[in-house]
Amino acid sequence: AQSVAQPEDQVNVAEGNPLTVKCTYSVSGNPYLFWYVQYPNRGLQFLLKYITGDNLVKGSYGFEAEFNKSQTSFHLKKPSALVSDSALYFCADQTSGGSYIPTFGRGTSLIVHP
Amino acid sequence: DVKVTQSSRYLVKRTGEKVFLECVQDMDHENMFWYRQDPGLGLRLIYFSYDVKMKEKGDIPEGYSVSREKKERFSLILESASTNQTSMYLCASSLPGGTSRGYTFGSGTRLTVV
Numbered sequence: 001a002q003s004v005a006q007p008e009d010q011v012n013v014a015e016g017n018p019l020t021v022k023c024t025y026s027v028s029g030n031p032y033l034f035w036y037v038q039y040p041n042r043g044l045q046f047l048l049k050y051i052t053g054d055n056l057v058k059g060s061y062g063f064e065a066e067f068n069k070s071q072t073s074f075h076l077k078k079p080s081a082l083v084s085d086s087a088l089y090f091c092a093d094q095t096s097g098g099s100y101i102p103t104f105g106r107g108t109s110l111i112v113h114p
Numbered sequence: 115d116v117k118v119t120q121s122s123r124y125l126v127k128r129t130g131e132k133v134f135l136e137c138v139q140d141m142d143h144e145n146m147f148w149y150r151q152d153p154g155l156g157l158r159l160i161y162f163s164y165d166v167k168m169k170e171k172g173d174i175p176e177g178y179s180v181s182r183e184k185k186e187r188f189s190l191i192l193e194s195a196s197t198n199q200t201s202m203y204l205c206a207s208s209l210p211g212g213t214s215r216g217y218t219f220g221s222g223t224r225l226t227v228v
Contacts, residue, residue, distance in 0.1 A: 009154075034216045041123070041224075043206075043219030043220045090157065101162065106154060
């Protein structure tokens, strides 16, 4: 069965510094990988996805993610963090098992300090 | 703007009550889902539906049931609420396959069972 790991419960970064939120996956074959963001008391919002093609995927709000097949990783990145980026971030693997039901990581809380 | 609407943001119910959580989407999506979100556990799938009047169990269906009488509406039912069902409940919808824009989530219902 597919699984997704987010090894950090929390990431702290100063405003203006680059940020990375880590995600690794375990599915064999070609994964369908997503990042979602959740602001306080809100549902999840789609940020970006990797299905196929270029390993560097650009998404909403200046975020990007790099797919690395050899390391089975899909880390979320942003060159310059904003305080407003502070939120909960979820990685998801939506690889087909016939159902495309996503498996979510546990989430990583990103805190950007002024 | 496309939407998934959950009828209540906050709900407080007593142990043993029958609780209905309602979700409506206006995107003509075939797939609808109910998740619960708990700190440190991420999102766990309760039930999902691929079409009207059909339902499939997710990872944690015990204590819950669902109803989908119309394409746009997917209801989660707690037959006899218990304190361990205190949680954030998230509804989501998607097109078949769900890969184009991932899933669209509602804002969530925070349920407290006392």
